[in-house]
Amino acid sequence: MSKKNAFKTTGLMKELMANYYAKGVEAKKNGIPVAWVTAVFPVELLYAAGLFPYYPENFGAMAGARKVANQLSEVAETKGYFNDLCAYARCGIGDAYADEHPVGKIIKPDLLLCCNTQCGSLPKWFEAAGRFYNAPYFLLDSPQIVEQPDQLCKQYFVDQLKEMVSFIEEITGKPYDYDRLSEVLALSNEACRLWNEILDSAALKPAPFGFFDACFHMAPIVTWRGTPEAVTYYRALKDEVDERLNKGVYAIPDERYKIYFDHIPVWPKLRWFSDLFANHGALVVASQYTHSWAYSFDLNRPLESLAENYTEQFVNRSFNYRIQLKINFMEKYGVDGFVLFSNRSCKPNAFGLYDKHKVISQKTGLPGVVFDADMSDLRFFSENQVKTRLETFFEQLS
């Protein structure tokens, strides 16, 4: 991901994302309800209803990438929110109370729709935001799948989707349009398919595309999934990846190792990490994070299929499933080692990594390392410590 190697499509992505925020602001002006949603949320239902979905987590990631997470967090901290909370939430809450908006103002919600598949932080943050903005809050509750998916939890989720459809109908004053939902689901399927084909190219050796590229290019699959824009975008990106392959342009100049990385990147240090790995001839090729947008909906059973796709995500799975999933990725991409990021912001992904590290090493014989930091807040990042840990890991590779 060195600068000279940047993707042409990056320009298109920036345009698309600027467009996304502009659309949100416009929606506000035109009286289209803005619904806050969470990353792993059946957003297709909203696009089909003509609501504008806004992702405050994306706002938090942006604040992290632009190195202002601490600044926004400190505003939240003066109110009594502690720096132990998820940094996305601290940035969102901080921005609500702040006078200065270094990443632009977070768009105010008319309603807040939260799915807790990912974590328990989001509902708490959305509840607080609901009080602050005085907007109605709706929780799609997804109990953890401890072993196999079962009918009880699936039916519970389907029942709630129906409750949510009624809630949306009340807000829009219109009966829900299921035909439109089918179209949106088909668009989502297509964007996810393209995205995963792109991700798969990281298995080639050498590869034209890696995890750090994916972090750059994933915003549209999160925010525009279900629209023609996402499909157009990932078609263009896919073409570019193919073109690179033909020309022999690779993600890093001298790929010697492939690495699995868990989970979210350290946003304000994205370049630092990608350079560090590249300098060691190591390409990060997969992460359960970038790979989680791999939905495949059955248009004939829209609600059931939404329930399956959104509740059976790895973020809602237990210890053993997550270990197996990581190992599957490691095998599929033929990695030489793995790096696990114990992210202070994200308890649901960080807790358990110490034991997982041991189990995976035992099962695969691969070298691995766990490092501690925060995905957004540089107050919890010790460059020396992380570097030392990773250097030791790189030595084990060779």
Added chain:
Amino acid sequence: MITSQLISYFNETINDHDRFVEQWKRTSGGKVIGFLLTDVPEELIHAAGFFPYGICGSNVGQERVDAHLQNWACSLVRSSFALALQGRLDFLDGLIIPQTCDTTRMVSGIWKHARPLPLMENYLLPRQVDRPSARTYLVGELTRLKGRLENYRGTVITNDEISKSISLYNSNRKLLRRIFSLHEQNPECISNRNLYALIRAALIMPREILNDHLRQLVDALQQDCQSSSAAAQTRLIISGSVIEPLEILDYIDQAGGVVVGDDLQNGWRYIEADVRESGDPLEALADYQINRIPFAAYDTVSNPRRHFLVHLASQKQAQGVIFLHLKYCETENYDYYDNMQAFNKISIPTLRIETEFGGSSMGQLSTRVQAFMEMVGGEV
């Protein structure tokens, strides 16, 4: 027995709880199913013939936990897990973990991996309770859990058994509520510290033994506590996840405060309501859960926690509120600002105290409680 003897009995039991359980196990030959706080349907475990034992954290060292769980997990879970890793929960035959926050949700797999037990289950209670889907799901989840318990014991659990357990638990809650109200009227008769010690004991004692002693205590207290000393006391509410450390109650006692309500998992919230004794028992358990006092893991839309707290404070004529938070407990922290504001609006002073199992500085705690009490007491 007289009041003081009974109170000592309860205090000794909580101080020496592992010995107590081990002895119970030896003499009864029964099985112990542990659970993490909170809201696990103890009646169902009891109906299966097992002794549900609430693991409430501890002050023993947490060093062994570091290899498994980051030090920014709350000390309630860390110190409970520490007990298991040190072999101090070896009397358990099973463990049920309610998934109320990310920490409990994640520790479940780690615990199972590091310290497996014959029966390990999660209690996947719904996190929204305002819509009809929640109740249907919860009845299903209780049925599932019942199935797992049946599997473990080898025979079905009958409705009759569940109903009997519900009555037993109700009678226990009634006794504790009776003592709570005696405490409110006459805190000199039963102090804050001793009252909460009883509730803590309830989490770790078989109900049959507990009820027997509680009945004697109610009789003794009714004789001893004819007068009322409440008027001279400063009325307080405590809000948080658990009472920790218990010493904080001593400081409130010493400063002339009486705790008149809380939303704690091992306080008033634990004993406040009963389970319906008619109709389908699983449905009754589900309704009980859905209507419980809101806490940080579900702040309901129809009864928001801050409204509940404000209502409780005005109903009990509280003069001050102590937020007793555990370090790294995110769910509490997300609620704090708005809860505090809600009390600001009605001019009830609040104090936030952050504690940690095994890590609280008593001197500081005592000074802060005292200073707050002087301020609040001055306003009577």
